[in-house]
Amino acid sequence: MSVIPRRRRLAAVAAASVAVLTAATACSGDDSSAADPNEKITLVVDVFGDQGFGYEKLYEEYRKTHPNVTIQERGKGLGLSDYNTRLTQQINAGAGAGDIVALEEGTIVQFYAQAAKFVNLADHGASSLQGNFLPWKWEQGTTPNGQILGLGTDVGSMAICYRTDLFRAAGLPTDRDQLAQRWQTWEQFIEVGKEFVAKDSKHKFLDSATNVYNTMLMQIAGAGSGYTYYDKSNKIVLDSNQDIKTAFDLTTKMIEAKLSNNLKSFSAEWNAGFKNASFATIGCPAWMTGVIKGQAGDGAAGKWDIAKAPGNGGNWGGSFLAVPKSSKHQKEAAELVKFLTNAQSQAAVFKELGNLPSSPQALQDPAVLSATNPYFSDAPTGKIFGEGAATLKPVYLGPKNQAVRDAVENALRSVEQGKAADAAWRDAQSKGAAAGK
Amino acid sequence: MSLDLDTAVPPGRHTHRAGHEPAPRRARRTSLTRLDLRYSPYLYVLPFFVLFAIFGAYPIVYTAWIALTDRSPMNATISFVGPDNFVELITNDPQFWNAVYNTLGMFVFATVPQLLLALLLANALNRRIPGLTFFRMAIAMPIITSTAVVALVFSVIYGRDFGLVNWGLDLLGVGPVDWRASRLASWFAISTMVDWRWVGYNALIYLAAMQSISKDMYEAASLDGASRTRQFWSITIPQLRPTIIFTVIISTIGGLQLFTEPLLFTSGSGGLSGGTEGQFQTITMYLLDVMNNRFRWGYAGAVSLVLFILIALFSLINYLLARRISSDR
Numbered sequence: 130m131s132v133i134p135r136r137r138r139l140a141a142v143a144a145a146s147v148a149v150l151t152a153a154t155a156c157s158g159d160d161s162s163a164a165d166p167n168e169k170i171t172l173v174v175d176v177f178g179d180q181g182f183g184y185e186k187l188y189e190e191y192r193k194t195h196p197n198v199t200i201q202e203r204g205k206g207l208g209l210s211d212y213n214t215r216l217t218q219q220i221n222a223g224a225g226a227g228d229i230v231a232l233e234e235g236t237i238v239q240f241y242a243q244a245a246k247f248v249n250l251a252d253h254g255a256s257s258l259q260g261n262f263l264p265w266k267w268e269q270g271t272t273p274n275g276q277i278l279g280l281g282t283d284v285g286s287m288a289i290c291y292r293t294d295l296f297r298a299a300g301l302p303t304d305r306d307q308l309a310q311r312w313q314t315w316e317q318f319i320e321v322g323k324e325f326v327a328k329d330s331k332h333k334f335l336d337s338a339t340n341v342y343n344t345m346l347m348q349i350a351g352a353g354s355g356y357t358y359y360d361k362s363n364k365i366v367l368d369s370n371q372d373i374k375t376a377f378d379l380t381t382k383m384i385e386a387k388l389s390n391n392l393k394s395f396s397a398e399w400n401a402g403f404k405n406a407s408f409a410t411i412g413c414p415a416w417m418t419g420v421i422k423g424q425a426g427d428g429a430a431g432k433w434d435i436a437k438a439p440g441n442g443g444n445w446g447g448s449f450l451a452v453p454k455s456s457k458h459q460k461e462a463a464e465l466v467k468f469l470t471n472a473q474s475q476a477a478v479f480k481e482l483g484n485l486p487s488s489p490q491a492l493q494d495p496a497v498l499s500a501t502n503p504y505f506s507d508a509p510t511g512k513i514f515g516e517g518a519a520t521l522k523p524v525y526l527g528p529k530n531q532a533v534r535d536a537v538e539n540a541l542r543s544v545e546q547g548k549a550a551d552a553a554w555r556d557a558q559s560k561g562a563a564a565g566k
Numbered sequence: 567m568s569l570d571l572d573t574a575v576p577p578g579r580h581t582h583r584a585g586h587e588p589a590p591r592r593a594r595r596t597s598l599t600r601l602d603l604r605y606s607p608y609l610y611v612l613p614f615f616v617l618f619a620i621f622g623a624y625p626i627v628y629t630a631w632i633a634l635t636d637r638s639p640m641n642a643t644i645s646f647v648g649p650d651n652f653v654e655l656i657t658n659d660p661q662f663w664n665a666v667y668n669t670l671g672m673f674v675f676a677t678v679p680q681l682l683l684a685l686l687l688a689n690a691l692n693r694r695i696p697g698l699t700f701f702r703m704a705i706a707m708p709i710i711t712s713t714a715v716v717a718l719v720f721s722v723i724y725g726r727d728f729g730l731v732n733w734g735l736d737l738l739g740v741g742p743v744d745w746r747a748s749r750l751a752s753w754f755a756i757s758t759m760v761d762w763r764w765v766g767y768n769a770l771i772y773l774a775a776m777q778s779i780s781k782d783m784y785e786a787a788s789l790d791g792a793s794r795t796r797q798f799w800s801i802t803i804p805q806l807r808p809t810i811i812f813t814v815i816i817s818t819i820g821g822l823q824l825f826t827e828p829l830l831f832t833s834g835s836g837g838l839s840g841g842t843e844g845q846f847q848t849i850t851m852y853l854l855d856v857m858n859n860r861f862r863w864g865y866a867g868a869v870s871l872v873l874f875i876l877i878a879l880f881s882l883i884n885y886l887l888a889r890r891i892s893s894d895r
Contacts, residue, residue: 210835214858221639239861242640396834398727407727528640532859535836543842546747556843563661564860 170458171199172465175227177212179395180419181205182231182282182448183482187474191465198461208395209233210531219455220246226453228462229469232279234269234447235530241272242528248452250277253463261472265523266487270449279449280470283484285414286514286521287344287443289318290421293506294432295409299328305508309437315345315379318439322388325409333390336408338380338545339538340394344412346376348443351522358534358565359527365565367533367558377557380541381550391545400424412438414445415485415514422483422504435508442517444524447487485514492518532564633867640861651868662869664844665852666876668753672828672848673821676757681813683761684768685806689798691769692776702773705766713763717830720759724831746832752846759827764820768813775809776802807889814888815881822877825850849873 176182181202188200204212213236219226220243232240240247255277259267266281289312293303301324302308312318322334335341350357350372357373360366367373383389390408392399402408403424411417413435421433450470452462468474475486476494483502486492492515500511527533540557544550633651637644655662691702708716723730724745732742745755779802787797803810828846829837838855840847847855853873857866 208835210859217639217858217861239640242642393832393834393836396832397722398725399834401728529860535839535859539836539839539842546744546842548843560661563659566860566862 167197169197169199170461171201172229172458172462173227174200174202174465175212175216175230176202176204177207177209177231177233178416178420179206180423180482183419183478183484184469186481187469187477191468195461195464198465200465203227204231209236213531220453223455226455228456228458229450229452229466231282232449232451234285234449235526235534237269237279237449238526238530239528240278240451244272244274244276244278246454247276247278248454248456248459248463250280250452250463250466251275253460253467255280255463255467258467261470261488261490263487263489263518263521265521266447269523279451280466281487282448282450282470282475283416283478284487284518284521285416285444285446286485286518287348287438287445288413288415288435288513289410289438290413290417290433290435290505291410292406292429292432293434295329295332295406296325299325299409301325301328303434305434305436305513312436312439315439319379319383319386319388322383322410323386326387329409332406333408334388334410335383336390336399336402336411337392337394338384338389338541340412341383342376342380342538342541343445343534344414344438344443345379345440346373347445347524348438348440349376350524351443352441355522356525356527358530358537358561359525361525363527365527365533365562367537367561367565373537374554377537377541377554378550381544381553384541384544385550389545391542393542403429406432412445414447415483415510416446418483418502418505418510430504431506433504434506435502435510435513437513442521444518444521447485479511483510485518487518489519527565529565533561536560536564629867629870631867632864633871635864637863637867638861639863647864651865652872655865655868655872661844661847662849662852662872665840665847665849668749668840668844668846669822669824669848671749672753672756672760672824672846673818675753676760676824677814677817677821679757680761680765681768681810681817683765684813685772687765687769688772688776689802691773702770705769707766708763709767711763713826714830716759716763717827720755720762720827721831721833724755746841746845749845752828752831752841756824756827756831756846759831760821760824764817768817771809771813772806775806779805811885811888814884818881818884819877822873822880823850824848849876 174184176184181204184202188202191200192198212231213233216226216230216232217239220240223246258280262270262281263284266284270277270279270281272278289308291308296303296308301321302311308321312321325334346357350370353372354370355361356366357370358365358367360370390402392402392408403421404426406425406429411421413421418435425433450466452459452466456462470488472486472488472490472494475488475491476497478484479486479491479497480500486494486497491497497511498515500509501507502510537557540553540560543556544553548556634646634648635644636647636651687705691698691705695701724732726732726742726744726746729745731745735742743751745751783801783805784797787801792800825848828840828848829851831837831846832841838847838851838859840851844852849869850873853866853869856862856869
């Protein structure tokens with residue numbers, strides 16, 4: 130009996146001990162109540178993503194006015210789905226989560242059902258901050274019962290990032306305005322892509338079908354139904370929401386035109402694709418600029434540029450900061466959340482990482498509006514990304530959005546691997562429905 | 567247990583025998599001694615059972631209970647749904663049966679060559695050859711490598727664009743294989759990971775068993791003119807019978823719980839779905855997919871209980887087969 134489980138459960142044991150360790154560090158130094166305002170405390174901030182949230186300098190700044198607070202950040206380098214799995218467990222167990230946790234747009238809906246396990250930020254004076262956020266962002270961070278679950282960090286306003294060197298070699302225009310003119314619709318975008326692959330057989334036009342699919346879906350749904358896989362009563366509408374089918378069909382068209390490099394997003398191969406410049410464009414929410422810079426590295430500085438995306442604006446991604454009730458320093462944590470999400474901080478993060486602010490004041494901040502990104506050939510990122518953000522229509526995402534999205538993305542990847550589009554669509558329907566059950 | 571202290575002795579005699587001690591104290595002492603003898607053995611084994619109750623029995627009972635509910639972090643209330651989860655799982659869940667199929671397929675792909683190779687390796691290492699200790703150590707090396715590292719290295723080796731295997735195939739003039747796209751290719755790749763890691767382990771177990779086989783039998787066989795091959799089949803294999811049964815059962819349990827290798831075979835998020843169409847999603851991966859991505863904890867409980875039954879069933883089948891095969895020889 131003792132030999133049997135040991136071999137295969139090694140990973141489980143390791144995971145469990147990591148969980149115990151993190152839980153232990155989360156608790157260290159937090160043992161007494163915060164009656165004394167000058168008491169030394171440690172606040173743990175949980176974030177995700179390869180680039181983190183770009184808060185390092187803001188922590189230092191906060192320390193200057195709050196010398197008793199030590200801030201410890203965890204999660205940089207952790208993928209969203211692993212992060213979310215862990216967070217779900219921690220929130221359910223009521224232990225182990227940070228004092229502040231980041232919730233992503235696609236997963237915050239899932240936590241509406243567990244809002245009782247989070248601090249209502251209205252109790253810490255957040256209600257007066259409504260005007261500091263874009264209306265739809267504020268709405269997403271508030272549960273249907275009116276609890277302020279999280280304050281918005283960034284929004285994922287969309288554009289297309291492209292490599293000028295590859296475009297030039299293929300005889301395409303490299304000027305961002307000219308390109309935006311060329312691809313006013315997604316159909317036109319496909320035509321440009323066909324032109325590219327006809328001239329350049331070594332590189333692909335797109336990194337993968339799924340990134341551009343998500344970009345298109347959020348855009349089409351924003352202009353159309355206002356929701357994707359779930360309607361606003363949380364019913365699965367995979368089969369009846371025409372917006373999904375439209376985005377799916379456009380995507381399979383791109384795959385059939387051999388535009389895609391078939392790289393799974395956030396995989397090791399995808400990362401290598403940036404380094405080896407194996408594709409020319411990528412669907413580019415504002416936060417993607419940080420990902421590109423991090424993955425393609427300094428060698429590709431100045432080789433990328435950003436143009437307006439086809440269609441009319443759209444949003445993909447963006448996060449919130451929330452305080453779980455398991456925190457022993459809820460008041461202090463709420464203060465730090467308010468600091469990290471205020472307009473100045475959001476503008477600072479924009480400069481640091483490129484994440485587009487969700488605060489209208491920050492979006493109108495001249496520093497943001499006039500910002501250019503030297504890595505992306507001095508593209509006026511503030512203008513390109515900021516323009517659409519203010520007029521964006523929100524897209525409602527249902528409770529198991531991530532699971533259903535995974536199923537549909539997998540179906541698209543199976544088309545990349547050679548499956549017929551019709552069969553993949555049927556697959557997406559059945560597996561998506563099972564995932565959302 | 568039939569010591570005389572244990573049997574009830576009339577208090578009067580005690581008084582007579584133990585002289586000047588006051589009666590109540592003496593009686594207490596006797597009963598303490600009696601308690602000691604009767605219950606301390608249970609105390610000695612208690613730690614194991616306490617741990618087992620916390621980490622073994624409680625989770626099993628809780629799993630059985632949760633499988634009868636619709637528990638999920640997204641449901642405010644938990645309702646009792648009876649056998650609904652099991653009915654759905656058995657009758658209306660193609661993804662579960664796909665996972666069962668994959669798991670059994672990879673089990674056969676990985677285990678059969680694994681045990682045969684281990685047997686041959688052990689037989690080779692059972693002879694006197696130069697550098698014997700080195701070879702015996704060498705085959706044990708993979709066991710101390712972390713599964714995660716093995717899986718990561720192998721997934722690079724089997725990379726689509728820049729992988730070592732595809733580079734080798736290219737030299738041979740064979741086109742690149744997308745190892746994650748098709749069922750057979752992914753099964754093959756994952757089986758090689760499993761085998762690399764476990765062949766040595768099984769070989770060591772066989773080797774230990776082979777060394778305890780009496781040399782006299784081989785001598786007698788040689789005198790009768792039996793060849794080495796004949797000796798292997800007629801002496802070694804039958805003598806290894808209990809060991810073979812042991813390794814078969816261990817491999818069955820391990821094979822049906824295959825998890826880390828196929829999970830880390832895809833990098834990036836969504837590894838639990840085991841390929842675009844679930845080509846290499848195993849039962850344990852599906853279990854976690856249901857639990858962590860779909861948040862259906864009750865249903866996940868049902869999946870794990872069915873997995874438990876499947877393992878018991880296949881262990882039994884393999885035990886019967888293994889017993890038969892080696893007794894035929």
